Amino acid sequence: MSILVFAEHDNNSLKADTLKTVAAAQAIGGDIHILVAGSNCQSVAEAAAKINGVSKVLVADNAVYEHQLAENVSLLVTELAGDYEHILATALTTGKNFMPRVAALLDVTQISDIIGVESSDTFIRPIYAGNAIATVQSLDSKKVITVRTTGFDAVVTDGSAEVVALDTVTDAGNSSHVSDELTVSERPELGAASVIISGGRGMQNGDNFKLLDGIADKLGAAIGASRAAVDAGFVPNDMQVGQTGKIVAPDLYIAVGISGAIQHLAGMKDSKVIVAINKDPEAPIFQVADYGIVADLFDALPELESKL
Amino acid sequence: MKVLVPIKRVIDFNVKVRVKSDNSNVDLANVKMAINPFCEIAVEEAIRLKEAGIATEVIAVSIGTKACQEQLRTALALGADRAIQIQTDLELDSINIAKLLQKVVEEEQPKLVILGKQAIDSDNNQTGQMLAALTNMPQGTFASIVKVDGDKVNVTREVDGGLQTVALSLPAIVTTDLRLNEPRYASLPNIMKAKRKPLDVKNAEDFGIDLTPRTKTLKVTPPAERKAGIIVESIDELVEKLKNEAKVIS
Ligand SMILES: Cc1cc2nc3c(=O)[nH]c(=O)nc-3n(C[C@H](O)[C@H](O)[C@H](O)COP(=O)(O)OP(=O)(O)OC[C@H]3O[C@@H](n4cnc5c(N)ncnc54)[C@H](O)[C@@H]3O)c2cc1C
Numbered sequence: 001m002s003i004l005v006f007a008e009h010d011n012n013s014l015k016a017d018t019l020k021t022v023a024a025a026q027a028i029g030g031d032i033h034i035l036v037a038g039s040n041c042q043s044v045a046e047a048a049a050k051i052n053g054v055s056k057v058l059v060a061d062n063a064v065y066e067h068q069l070a071e072n073v074s075l076l077v078t079e080l081a082g083d084y085e086h087i088l089a090t091a092l093t094t095g096k097n098f099m100p101r102v103a104a105l106l107d108v109t110q111i112s113d114i115i116g117v118e119s120s121d122t123f124i125r126p127i128y129a130g131n132a133i134a135t136v137q138s139l140d141s142k143k144v145i146t147v148r149t150t151g152f153d154a155v156v157t158d159g160s161a162e163v164v165a166l167d168t169v170t171d172a173g174n175s176s177h178v179s180d181e182l183t184v185s186e187r188p189e190l191g192a193a194s195v196i197i198s199g200g201r202g203m204q205n206g207d208n209f210k211l212l213d214g215i216a217d218k219l220g221a222a223i224g225a226s227r228a229a230v231d232a233g234f235v236p237n238d239m240q241v242g243q244t245g246k247i248v249a250p251d252l253y254i255a256v257g258i259s260g261a262i263q264h265l266a267g268m269k270d271s272k273v274i275v276a277i278n279k280d281p282e283a284p285i286f287q288v289a290d291y292g293i294v295a296d297l298f299d300a301l302p303e304l305e306s307k308l
Numbered sequence: 309m310k311v312l313v314p315i316k317r318v319i320d321f322n323v324k325v326r327v328k329s330d331n332s333n334v335d336l337a338n339v340k341m342a343i344n345p346f347c348e349i350a351v352e353e354a355i356r357l358k359e360a361g362i363a364t365e366v367i368a369v370s371i372g373t374k375a376c377q378e379q380l381r382t383a384l385a386l387g388a389d390r391a392i393q394i395q396t397d398l399e400l401d402s403i404n405i406a407k408l409l410q411k412v413v414e415e416e417q418p419k420l421v422i423l424g425k426q427a428i429d430s431d432n433n434q435t436g437q438m439l440a441a442l443t444n445m446p447q448g449t450f451a452s453i454v455k456v457d458g459d460k461v462n463v464t465r466e467v468d469g470g471l472q473t474v475a476l477s478l479p480a481i482v483t484t485d486l487r488l489n490e491p492r493y494a495s496l497p498n499i500m501k502a503k504r505k506p507l508d509v510k511n512a513e514d515f516g517i518d519l520t521p522r523t524k525t526l527k528v529t530p531p532a533e534r535k536a537g538i539i540v541e542s543i544d545e546l547v548e549k550l551k552n553e554a555k556v557i558s
Contacts, residue, residue: 010469067472067474069474070437070440070447070449071446071447074441092468093450093465093466093467093468094467094468096433096449096450097437097447097449097450098437099437100402100433100434100435100436100437100438100441101437101438101440101441101447102441103403103434103438103441104403104406104437104438104439104440104441104442105441107403108403108522109401109402109403109404109434109522109523110402110403110432110434110438111523112431112432112433112434113431113433122526126431126531127334127429127430127431127528128319128325128334128428128429128431129428129431130531131324131325131326131334131530131531132325132327132334132528132529132530132531133528133529133530133531134525134527134528135525135526135527135528135529136523136524136525136526137523137524137525137526138522138523139521139522139523139524140522140523172446174444174445174446174476174477174480175446175447175474175475175476175477176474176475177472177473177474177475178462178473178474178475179472179473180469180470180471180472180473181470181471181472181473182469182470182471183469183470191468195556195557219557227486230486230487231486231487236470236471237452237466237470237471237485237487238466238467238468238469238470243428243431244346244425244426244428244485244486246468251556252550252554252556252557262321262322262324263321263428269531269534272554272556273550273554273556274534274537275546275550281539286537286539287536288534288537289537290534290537290538290554291537291538291539291540291546291549291550291554292537292538292539292540293539293540293541293542293543293546294539295543300543303543304543304546304547307543307544307547308547308557
């Protein structure tokens with residue numbers, strides 16, 4: 001039984017999330033291969049070869065995979081699928097984009113966002129914004145799965161897998177990349193941070209997010225946001241934490257001026273320790289917070305920064 | 309050009325669902341239902357394309373029991389021209405939904421199919437991509453801007469690192485993200501008018517597709533409860549607790 005894991009990367013470096021998806025593959029059990037699809041992505045292949053428990057790295061290095069367009073990548077993965085019983089990708093925007101295409105091309109359904117493995121065909125996944133947890137058995141012969149990283153601990157990187165170059169070029173020819181507008185930040189990524197401080201509508205405007213900077217600096221934290229803060233244009237979309245944004249589970253999550261709607265909680269309630277700063281003592285966020293402080297954030301944030 | 313908008317009837321987003329005591333599923337008895345918020349954004353986008361003179365006809369389609377006609381009427385009230393209900397009492401897996409939609413696409417030949425990126429009940433985020441694969445169309449998922457330009461469409465997508473814009477040749481599939489638009493409310497006259505707009509009912513069994521389930525839900529349980537925390541009285545106390553009790557900062 002073999003498992004193919006799709007590597008998350010930006011052509012330069014392997015995303016650490018892949019190590020968690022490999023952990024899910026190990027829980028399923030079998031010979032694990034990694035697919036690196038990109039352009040000029042040899043450094044990613046080298047990093048992937050070190051992932052513990054991986055026996056082979058397949059590298060499809062071609063311009064058609066540079067931006068990992070779903071149309072092209074799904075054809076590649078489908079072509080390789082014959083050798084595998086399980087195909088796994090990380091449930092981030094790349095995997096979410098192309099994997100259901102793979103499933104459809106293979107005439108199977110996809111098991112999305114698993115957080116646990118019961119057996120090689122039975123998986124655990126949250127539904128209804130995490131308000132229910134389903135145990136789902138796949139009845140398809142091939143399993144196409146996306147893995148939610150908060151459900152698995154990263155494997156170590158002390159391996160040395162064989163690296164095999166693929167010469168398959170699958171170009172659907174019906175889509176092309178136009179441009180990227182990526183957020184540049186010195187801070188850790190939301191998915192990788194052990195501390196996150198997030199601001200909500202209570203922050204009032206984008207400028208006030210600076211009040212989170214000093215605290216984030218001191219704690220080495222990533223900065224997140226609620227949907228309301230993103231919709232209002234305070235901060236960019238990639239900062240949204242929640243059911244339909246990023247799912248995070250850091251050691252410490254500090255929610256500032258966030259009410260605690262179901263959809264926000266869905267993205268952060270598996271954090272180890274939750275702190276809420278809110279001036280409304282009735283805010284639902286206090287029901288999930290380990291430590292709550294009822295205060296005006298404009299007083300609380302400067303004081304917190306000075307006392308850290 | 310025709311725009312097809314598949315929509316789903318789901319639990320209202322404000323309702324916190326409960327799990328049945330026998331752990332067989334969630335309990336939807338007497339729960340408020342609504343059009344999936346992302347599908348509502350899809351309907352809005354299609355109507356705006358029509359108002360801009362780009363779309364000529366907007367067709368809403370939903371697969372489910374008769375109850376989903378309520379959401380189709382909502383789509384009609386918002387401005388869709390006609391609706392199709394594909395009747396089934398089965399809870400279909402996404403692949404089977406996509407196969408039924410593929411048949412509708414073959415029949416209607418839309419230039420653009422706009423779907424919600426995910427349904428807030430199953431949280432799957434699959435159907436649009438699957439439909440794209442089955443119809444061999446390109447896809448612009450998690451869209452925050454959709455610009456139709458002749459025989460192609462430019463879609464700006466919300467991705468992990470920020471935004472990405474792709475160009476797709478038409479016909480194409482778009483799935484909506486939250487920032488694409490802010491859906492309008494249906495006015496009372498439009499709600500009345502919607503009652504007279506055409507709504508076709510078809511049977512899922514008549515499409516000649518094998519709808520055998522691909523998954524089996526073995527159980528549904530409530531999530532682990534977080535144990536109740538405390539309210540601290542001061543920032544000093546907070547910092548002390550985080551250092552010495554929770555040990556998450558040093
Ligand atoms: C389909 C769908 C998907 C969604 N997905 C997401 C998602 O992924 N992520 C997400 O976050 N939301 C999501 N939402 C939105 C969600 O329902 C809420 O609307 C949103 O989370 C509210 O954001 P908020 O808490 O910042 O704003 P509000 O609910 O307005 O809360 C603001 C809070 O700030 C407090 N406050 C105000 N001023 C101060 C002050 N000076 N000091 C201290 N506290 C103050 C207030 O007491 C209040 O509790 C989604 C909704 C839908 C329908």
